[in-house]
Amino acid sequence: MSIPFIDLKTQYRRVADEVQQGIRAVLESGAYIGGPEVARLEERLAGYCGTRYAVGTASGTDALVMALMALSVGPGDAVFCPPFTFMATAEVVALLGATPVFVDVDPVTYNMDPAQLELAVRAVRAGDASLYPLPKNAGQLTPKAVIPVDLFGLLADYQALLSVAAKHGLFVIEDAAQAFGATLTLSGTQRRACSFGSIACTSFFPAKPLGCYGDGGMCFTDDPELLELLRSIRVHGQGRDKYENVRLGITGRLDTMQAAVLLAKFEIFPDEVRLRQEAAKRYAGLLGQIPGLTLPAVPDGSTSVFAQYSIQAETSAQRQELLERLGKASVPTSIYYPRPLHLQPAFANLGYRSGSMPVSEAVAARIFSIPMHPYLTAQTQEEIYRAMAG
Numbered sequence: 119m120s121i122p123f124i125d126l127k128t129q130y131r132r133v134a135d136e137v138q139q140g141i142r143a144v145l146e147s148g149a150y151i152g153g154p155e156v157a158r159l160e161e162r163l164a165g166y167c168g169t170r171y172a173v174g175t176a177s178g179t180d181a182l183v184m185a186l187m188a189l190s191v192g193p194g195d196a197v198f199c200p201p202f203t204f205m206a207t208a209e210v211v212a213l214l215g216a217t218p219v220f221v222d223v224d225p226v227t228y229n230m231d232p233a234q235l236e237l238a239v240r241a242v243r244a245g246d247a248s249l250y251p252l253p254k255n256a257g258q259l260t261p262k263a264v265i266p267v268d269l270f271g272l273l274a275d276y277q278a279l280l281s282v283a284a285k286h287g288l289f290v291i292e293d294a295a296q297a298f299g300a301t302l303t304l305s306g307t308q309r310r311a312c313s314f315g316s317i318a319c320t321s322f323f324p325a326k327p328l329g330c331y332g333d334g335g336m337c338f339t340d341d342p343e344l345l346e347l348l349r350s351i352r353v354h355g356q357g358r359d360k361y362e363n364v365r366l367g368i369t370g371r372l373d374t375m376q377a378a379v380l381l382a383k384f385e386i387f388p389d390e391v392r393l394r395q396e397a398a399k400r401y402a403g404l405l406g407q408i409p410g411l412t413l414p415a416v417p418d419g420s421t422s423v424f425a426q427y428s429i430q431a432e433t434s435a436q437r438q439e440l441l442e443r444l445g446k447a448s449v450p451t452s453i454y455y456p457r458p459l460h461l462q463p464a465f466a467n468l469g470y471r472s473g474s475m476p477v478s479e480a481v482a483a484r485i486f487s488i489p490m491h492p493y494l495t496a497q498t499q500e501e502i503y504r505a506m507a508g
């Protein structure tokens with residue numbers, strides 16, 4: 119039997135009855151849009167993450183778009199993003215006419231480096247690209263917001279990031295698309311992903327730690343005014359009723375059926391997080407024996423949900439060799455991310471060059487991911503280890 123990269127079939131067998139019951143109830147109710155399942159899920163997940171409110175959205179990307187719209191981000195604004203992330207993080211900034219300003223990542227956690235955020239904000243303020251590599255015309259921009267990403271399931275360094283953001287009056291939007299369920303101890307209190315910043319966003323794309331059976335996402339906030347804005351933007355800027363539009367918005371709703379799927383899957387989610395962490399521990403024991411590999415770091419006070427199990431090889435050549443060995447043994451692999459966003463053709467207009475973000479570029483040349491999901495067995499992991507050890 120072939121090894122899956124993410125085993126959604128085994129997971130489905132575990133929740134099939136509950137999922138089918140949930141979907142049948144929606145089918146029979148006729149409330150396909152805005153059914154009671156959506157509010158129930160919002161309440162449950164806000165409670166789990168420790169925020170006052172949650173707003174279900176059509177995708178993680180829509181959650182980010184809505185967050186930026188609610189904070190009035192637009193042309194002339196600089197929004198600081200890491201370049202080592204999925205396209206959506208910076209795409210939404212540019213879609214709204216604002217300018218992504220890239221901030222390189224930490225070489226150990228792969229998350230935004232707070233010291234470099236400080237430099238980048240100062241460089242924009244001074245309009246001086248000799249202080250930090252900037253996009254074209256950055257001198258005319260107003261620093262407005264920062265979008266830290268919790269990459270591969272590990273929370274960014276919010277202790278430091280929140281303090282840099284506060285010092286410079288930046289809004290923080292947490293991109294927790296990969297980290298739902300992860301934790302971080304901040305000032306002695308353990309907090310969950312989706313509880314950082316003015317608005318946090320997550321995704322329920324099937325391959326994410328908590329996935330549905332289609333597209334879905336959610337915004338989280340503690341601020342009642344932002345809650346009202348997000349709800350309005352979600353339905354074309356609706357005012358007191360459907361036919362009053364007080365601002366521009368989108369069709370950003372989470373489907374009732376996906377909410378029903380998520381309610382069923384959330385029941386086993388804490389157990390799945392535990393299983394992911396056990397699988398990661400087994401990988402560390404095995405792969406630590408292979409010279410040259412840098413395994414995922416989990417700093418003290420953090421827990422990861424291992425959305426991906428990403429390994430850094432010593433060189434691109436070692437990565438190539440390992441990927442070939444794994445391929446020969448029919449072990450699926452993937453590279454997240456082979457090209458950082460500042461070097462993507464879609465952002466060529468920003469004028470970044472190779473060498474602008476040296477850490478992201480070095481990591482992109484050496485990183486690769488191997489199978490990771492809650493149902494990975496010790497036996498399969500040993501097979502993967504043997505294929506890599508050669």
Ligand SMILES: *Cc1c(COP(=O)(O)O)cnc(C)c1O
Pocket residue numbers: 177178179180203204206207267293295296320321322323333334335
């Ligand atoms: C998946 C992902 C998104 C977008 O989520 P979708 O639900 O696919 O729109 C945004 N940011 C990051 C970091 C992601 O991994």
